Structures are given as structure tokens and as C-alpha cells.
Amino acid sequence: MNSKKPSIYYFICYILVALLALSFLFPLYWIITGSFKVKADIISKTPVWIPTQWVLDNYQNLLSKRSAPLFQIGSWVGPTIPAAFRWLINTVFMSAVSMLLTCLTASMAGYALAKKRFYGRTILFSLIVAAMALPKQVILIPLLREMSALHLYDHIWATIIPIVGWPFGVFLIKQFAEGIPTEMVEACRIDGASEWRTFTDVMFPMIKPGVGACAIFTFINSWNDYFMQLIMLSSTQNQTISLGIATMQGENSTDFGLIMAGSALASVPIIIVFIVFQKYFTKGITMGAVKG
Amino acid sequence: MSDKSKLGSLRSNNLVLQENVSAYLFLLPFLIFFVGFVLYPMFMCLFTSFFDATMGRKDIFIGFQNYKELANDPVFWVALRNTLVIVVVSVPVTCIFSLWVATIISRMPMAATSAFRCIFYLPVVTGSVAVTMVWKWMFNNYYGIFNYLGQNMGLIDKPINWLGNPKYALGCIILILLTTSVGQPIVLYVSALDNVDKSLVEAAEVDGATPMQAFWRVKWPQMMPTTLYILVITTINSFQCFALIQLLTSGGPKNSTMTIMYYIYYNAFKLYRYGYGNAMGVILAIIIAILSAVQFKLGQEK
Structure with missing residues (x-):
């Protein structure tokens, strides 16, 4: 009885920590996928979780950009x-x-x-x-x-x-x-x-x-x-x-x-x-x- | 005194001198950088705070004028309040959150522990600029995921301009700051939990202590030095929170995210008021010194 309680507690904690870890990974995922997205995906009101198309436009833009x-x-x-x-x-x-x-x-x-x-x-x-x-x-x-x-x-x-x-x-x-x-x-x-x-x-x-x-x-x-x-x-x-x-x-x-x-x-x-x-x-x- | 012992003391004097010379030779390269670019600027920060200093002209001595002006500067008081809010919220949350995560992940197999430790450290390594950029997108009014999720889950009726609203801006900054500050405490707590004397924990368990009791009565006191260290570094970190504010809100809207750090930067780079900025730096240093001293005192009493 006494030993059962903590194991449920830890089970819930494991899931929580895993979810938190995902949310810590998310910004990085968003940076990398975002850098390969087409413009329409980026300005979509509904987030495009996985790019519909993987393109290098953003990188080309970055390298050719003239910015003051x-x-x-x-x-x-x-x-x-x-x-x-x-x-x-x-x-x-x-x-x-x-x-x-x-x-x-x-x-x-x-x-x-x-x-x-x-x-x-x-x-x-x-x-x-x-x-x-x-x-x-x-x-x-x-x-x-x-x-x-x-x-x-x-x-x-x-x-x-x-x-x-x-x-x-x-x-x-x-x-x-x-x-x-x-x-x-x-x-x-x-x-x-x-x-x-x-x-x-x-x-x-x-x-x-x-x-x-x-x-x-x-x-x-x-x-x-x-x-x-x-x-x-x-x-x-x-x-x-x-x-x-x-x-x-x-x-x-x-x-x-x-x-x-x-x-x-x-x-x-x-x-x-x-x-x-x-x-x-x-x-x-x-x-x-x-x-x- | 015999000749022999005189010779002995002469020789030992010689040894002491030699030890000193060699020690300072080893220290010299570091000391050049440390004295020249850390200690000297620290001294200059204090010194120049008594001057009216700006670009391209000689500094004018004005005594305590800068400090008097600070006391009457409403923006400074707002900045001080915001800075303290950030510290008061983020320090305890960071400490408790990282302690909790550490206790959970330290029970996992080795590989999992180090994987999780790595993941929670990622926002620090990613760098403040990249982290800030992606959060700026996520908070965006039109295509940010927070407004999308909030509306979908029925938490908000219409899109909120998170960073442009004085009600939410500081909270958003604190949230991002939290994700970038738990990495180091988690690493420290995991290693502290590892170093806890296992035989004491076992003895407590044999005596019938519940896991909770074993944690708070046996492990926690042993981790006190780590907690103290974490408190101090997290406090300093929260005071240092700068990139987020500079890149996201520039202290706005309506000074709602203005902090001392940003106000110093603003005075130095937008208004070129070096003396005034330095006076603020001195005040900030004093506040941090007092807070660190209090934390140490509390830590030692326990």
C-alpha cells in the first residue's frame, strides 16, 4: 500500500517531465522547421506544424539580403x-x-x-x-x-x-x-x-x-x-x-x-x-x- | 643565535621570496586582463558616477547630483520595481522547478537522465538571440501559436498582443527567462542528488521513513550548499536579463518591461549619459551585494 502510492506519483511525474521536455524542445523545432517553410506556411494563422514544402528560400534570402x-x-x-x-x-x-x-x-x-x-x-x-x-x-x-x-x-x-x-x-x-x-x-x-x-x-x-x-x-x-x-x-x-x-x-x-x-x-x-x-x-x- | 640557524632563516626567506615571485609570474597574464578590464572598470563605474560624463568632452564633477536625480526619476523607480518583480518571481520558481525536475530525472536510467538534462539546458545553449526571435514569433499577434492555442482551447476570445500590452509584457518576459534559466540549476541538483550520502538515506528508510521524509530530512539538508549557490546565480541571472528586453520590447510598452539593466543601456547608448548610467550601475551592484549577503546568511543559519 505504502509502496504503491509513490509509484503512481512518479508515473505521473515522468509523464509531466516528458511533456515539459517536449515544450523545451519546441522552440528549437520551430526555429529549424520555420527556416525551411514557405512564406504562406509562416504567415498562416493556423500553425503549420510540419512544413508543407521544404524550401531554401529563407537561407538564400538571408545570404543575399542587403541590410543597413x-x-x-x-x-x-x-x-x-x-x-x-x-x-x-x-x-x-x-x-x-x-x-x-x-x-x-x-x-x-x-x-x-x-x-x-x-x-x-x-x-x-x-x-x-x-x-x-x-x-x-x-x-x-x-x-x-x-x-x-x-x-x-x-x-x-x-x-x-x-x-x-x-x-x-x-x-x-x-x-x-x-x-x-x-x-x-x-x-x-x-x-x-x-x-x-x-x-x-x-x-x-x-x-x-x-x-x-x-x-x-x-x-x-x-x-x-x-x-x-x-x-x-x-x-x-x-x-x-x-x-x-x-x-x-x-x-x-x-x-x-x-x-x-x-x-x-x-x-x-x-x-x-x-x-x-x-x-x-x-x-x-x-x-x-x-x-x- | 648560531650561524647555522641564521643561514636557515635566510634561506627560508629566500624561498618565500622565490615562491612569491613565481606565484605572481603565473598570475601575471590573468592579472593583466582581470585588473585592466574587470577591476579598473568597476572602479571607474563608481568614480564616474560622481561626474556628468558624456561623449566627446571632459567629465565634469558634480558630486552626488546623479544620485539625487536618480531618486527623483520616476522611470528609475519603475525600472527598479520591474527588476525586483522579475527577481522575486523567477528565483523561487526556477529553484523549485529545477529541484522537482532533478528529483524526477535522477531516478531514471543514466542515459535518460543525461538526455533530459541536455534538453533542459538547450535553451541556454541556443543563445539569447535565437531564443528571443522564436518566442517573438510564437507571441506574435497574427501568426503566433499562443493566440492560436489560446483561442482554440477557449482561453481567450480574440488575439492578444502579448508583448504590446503592458498587462502581459512583463509576464511574457519572465516566462522566456524561466526557460533559459532552469538548465544550470537542474544540472547542479542532479549532481547534488547523486552525491548525497546513500548510507544515510538507507538508514532512514530502514527506520521507516517515507520517501518524502527521507528527502526533506536527509537529502535536502545535504544539498543546502548547492541550493545556496543556485539561489545566488539565479538572482544574478535574473538581474542580467537584458537580451530578451532589448530584442522584444525595448522596455516598453509604457515602461512596463523597463529594467535597471535596460535603463543603464538606454542611458549609455541612446542618451550618452555615462555618469548617470554608472550611478545606476553602482546602485544595482549594492542591491545585488545586499541580496547575496542575505542569501548567504540565511543559508548558513539553516
């Missing part, structure tokens, strides 16, 4: 070049460079924070935690002015640099490196290895899973870091795919076929990356939380 940038800074107006492929290249470049730089700086700094005793360690660590607790949008204005002063405004590097400075990667790798026995590092030093050798030959191989988590996490987050892209980039040839699609949407706000094609182009690559590296990604999320 919605975004203007001062009297500066961007050129009107179609650039979906250029946006993709920009986005891949930005995400890959952010990932590499973050992994390099974060693994070095995380190692030092976890395994070395130095003056200012506690202060530095509290600064890192405090910085992580703030939404980075708070610093958007000073950051923008700083980038302008450095002549990096409207340059892809203006979106990369703040990502590398963001301390989440350091935090993640510090957590991971703390789990590695200090004896390993000490043994190395007694054997006469240099500091750098100790790091590259002993420490780095051991924190590799942590670095992997940091890499995939940074890659996906920078790909989707719409906010930074929005404030730092303006001209069409410098935009990223998310920003480009968002800008295009401002121009053609009711051409949902076109916008869905753009959305598919922006999201499908990163979803594939996510599914392939899902294991590392999950690890990164949970690792960052230990002892939060």
Missing part, C-alpha cells in the same frame, strides 16, 4: 554588406581565441592560487569571488569608454578581452587544482625541475579535465555573449552571427522565415558543439559550484 545596420554610434553608420558567412567566421574566431586565451591564463592563475602561498592571496581570491557575483553589465559603460580610448571599439578584440578577464575560468581551475596532491608538485621541485617545467609537465596534464571544462564553457558562453557584442561591435563586417541576426531582425521584423534561418545559423553549430562535449560541460558547471 540598425546600430549607430554618433554620426557613424555602418556599411550595407550582406555578411552571414563573415559573421560566422567572426564568431568562430572570437570564441576560439577567447577559449584559448582563457584556458592559458586561467590554468596558470588557477594553479598559482591553488598551490602557492603568496602575499595578497586571500585578497585576490575575494576580489575574484566578488567580481563573479556582479553582473558584468554593471561595468558596461566604463568598459566601452576604455575600449574606445584604446581604439578597440568596433573591433572583435573588444569582445574577447573582457571574456578573458572574467574570473570564472580561474575559479574553476583553482577548484580543480586543489584536488591534486601537493606532494606531486613538491616531489617535482625536489627533483630539480624548474617552476615552468613543473607546471607544464606535471600540473597541466593533471588539471587537463578541468581545462577541458573551462574550454568548452568559455567557447559556448562567448558564442552567446550577445551583450558584449552588442555594445562593442557596430559595423556589419565586424559583427557576430547573433548580433547580425539581431540587427537584421530590426530591419525585417515580420519576415519570420528569414529570421528563423538566421537563428538556425546562429544556434545549430553551437548546439552541436554542446552535444558533442556535453560531458565536459556538465563537469564544468558542477565543478564551479563545489564549495561555491
Whole structure:
């Protein structure tokens, strides 16, 4: 009697969760099918659940579209070049460079924070935690002015640099490196290895899973870091795919076929990356939380 | 003191120095980025909030003028109210929903657990722009599925302009925000449930605890650190809700979806009032700091 009740309860819950999962999948389904629909299907009042015809019109439209940038800074107006492929290249470049730089700086700094005793360690660590607790949008204005002063405004590097400075990667790798026995590092030093050798030959191989988590996490987050892209980039040839699609949407706000094609182009690559590296990604999320 | 021990302390001093130098060399690349592009802008945010700052001219010191103006700016108060509504609604709902989903999916076979975890995380990975675009279509007045379903199921008489109506716009934003914020808490809760000390749960069951009791008395207290972490990140996430508003409503209609985040952006990019925007940033940072401190305090007491 007592054991029967929970099983019915869980049976209902399973069905509910499955339905919820379907509703979470639906937007993605709607983006992908929408991008292949003909105009009549898209503006139909009764939703066309499965496209009556699969066409590439929207993608052709996206690639040939000439759209003026919605975004203007001062009297500066961007050129009107179609650039979906250029946006993709920009986005891949930005995400890959952010990932590499973050992994390099974060693994070095995380190692030092976890395994070395130095003056200012506690202060530095509290600064890192405090910085992580703030939404980075708070610093958007000073950051923008700083980038302008450095002549990096409207340059892809203006979106990369703040990502590398963001301390989440350091935090993640510090957590991971703390789990590695200090004896390993000490043994190395007694054997006469240099500091750098100790790091590259002993420490780095051991924190590799942590670095992997940091890499995939940074890659996906920078790909989707719409906010930074929005404030730092303006001209069409410098935009990223998310920003480009968002800008295009401002121009053609009711051409949902076109916008869905753009959305598919922006999201499908990163979803594939996510599914392939899902294991590392999950690890990164949970690792960052230990002892939060 | 003998010569030997003097030499020893000299050598250890030397070691300490060496350790410090090498630590800072390892930290240096990160510190350049962190100090230059996180800490310095944070400091500048506070500093510039006391200035009348805009493009193309020197900043003028005006003391607390920006803060005084904020206190008398009705839009700021509306923005603050809306921001708090978003936080107060989305944080508890996200936490409870993800805890519930996690308890259900963690009972499934491994493959199913990770498949569901993946599905609930998808809206985050899809990216705010693509997610926002598709929801904009679904909410559309004429060809959105919400109006179709609502009318078909008899919930509404005529199509509703969801995003253009001050009554519904904020609710719509919160709904989308919820779908993009449960992914991470679910991952965290699933792993926390996995790490719960199994022997304690078994002991409780042997002693005749119902599954409910076993959950609330044994598992829940062990997951407290995770819950605390989730509370903090979800709060920050809700404050950060920006892309949705920028792309869907631009703070309208009639400021009904205006949030602090969007108002800062609006001041910076539409009005070029940097000092005023920074003052708002400072206020926002203080609010978040207080909320985080309260959450930590509550978490520790429990």
C-alpha cells in the first residue's frame, strides 16, 4: 500500500517531465522547421506544424539580403554588406581565441592560487569571488569608454578581452587544482625541475579535465555573449552571427522565415558543439559550484 | 643565535621570496586582463558616477547630483520595481522547478537522465538571440501559436498582443527567462542528488521513513550548499536579463518591461549619459551585494 502510492506519483511525474521536455524542445523545432517553410506556411494563422514544402528560400534570402545596420554610434553608420558567412567566421574566431586565451591564463592563475602561498592571496581570491557575483553589465559603460580610448571599439578584440578577464575560468581551475596532491608538485621541485617545467609537465596534464571544462564553457558562453557584442561591435563586417541576426531582425521584423534561418545559423553549430562535449560541460558547471 | 640557524632563516626567506615571485609570474597574464578590464572598470563605474560624463568632452564633477536625480526619476523607480518583480518571481520558481525536475530525472536510467538534462539546458545553449526571435514569433499577434492555442482551447476570445500590452509584457518576459534559466540549476541538483550520502538515506528508510521524509530530512539538508549557490546565480541571472528586453520590447510598452539593466543601456547608448548610467550601475551592484549577503546568511543559519 505504502509502496504503491509513490509509484503512481512518479508515473505521473515522468509523464509531466516528458511533456515539459517536449515544450523545451519546441522552440528549437520551430526555429529549424520555420527556416525551411514557405512564406504562406509562416504567415498562416493556423500553425503549420510540419512544413508543407521544404524550401531554401529563407537561407538564400538571408545570404543575399542587403541590410543597413540598425546600430549607430554618433554620426557613424555602418556599411550595407550582406555578411552571414563573415559573421560566422567572426564568431568562430572570437570564441576560439577567447577559449584559448582563457584556458592559458586561467590554468596558470588557477594553479598559482591553488598551490602557492603568496602575499595578497586571500585578497585576490575575494576580489575574484566578488567580481563573479556582479553582473558584468554593471561595468558596461566604463568598459566601452576604455575600449574606445584604446581604439578597440568596433573591433572583435573588444569582445574577447573582457571574456578573458572574467574570473570564472580561474575559479574553476583553482577548484580543480586543489584536488591534486601537493606532494606531486613538491616531489617535482625536489627533483630539480624548474617552476615552468613543473607546471607544464606535471600540473597541466593533471588539471587537463578541468581545462577541458573551462574550454568548452568559455567557447559556448562567448558564442552567446550577445551583450558584449552588442555594445562593442557596430559595423556589419565586424559583427557576430547573433548580433547580425539581431540587427537584421530590426530591419525585417515580420519576415519570420528569414529570421528563423538566421537563428538556425546562429544556434545549430553551437548546439552541436554542446552535444558533442556535453560531458565536459556538465563537469564544468558542477565543478564551479563545489564549495561555491 | 648560531650561524647555522641564521643561514636557515635566510634561506627560508629566500624561498618565500622565490615562491612569491613565481606565484605572481603565473598570475601575471590573468592579472593583466582581470585588473585592466574587470577591476579598473568597476572602479571607474563608481568614480564616474560622481561626474556628468558624456561623449566627446571632459567629465565634469558634480558630486552626488546623479544620485539625487536618480531618486527623483520616476522611470528609475519603475525600472527598479520591474527588476525586483522579475527577481522575486523567477528565483523561487526556477529553484523549485529545477529541484522537482532533478528529483524526477535522477531516478531514471543514466542515459535518460543525461538526455533530459541536455534538453533542459538547450535553451541556454541556443543563445539569447535565437531564443528571443522564436518566442517573438510564437507571441506574435497574427501568426503566433499562443493566440492560436489560446483561442482554440477557449482561453481567450480574440488575439492578444502579448508583448504590446503592458498587462502581459512583463509576464511574457519572465516566462522566456524561466526557460533559459532552469538548465544550470537542474544540472547542479542532479549532481547534488547523486552525491548525497546513500548510507544515510538507507538508514532512514530502514527506520521507516517515507520517501518524502527521507528527502526533506536527509537529502535536502545535504544539498543546502548547492541550493545556496543556485539561489545566488539565479538572482544574478535574473538581474542580467537584458537580451530578451532589448530584442522584444525595448522596455516598453509604457515602461512596463523597463529594467535597471535596460535603463543603464538606454542611458549609455541612446542618451550618452555615462555618469548617470554608472550611478545606476553602482546602485544595482549594492542591491545585488545586499541580496547575496542575505542569501548567504540565511543559508548558513539553516
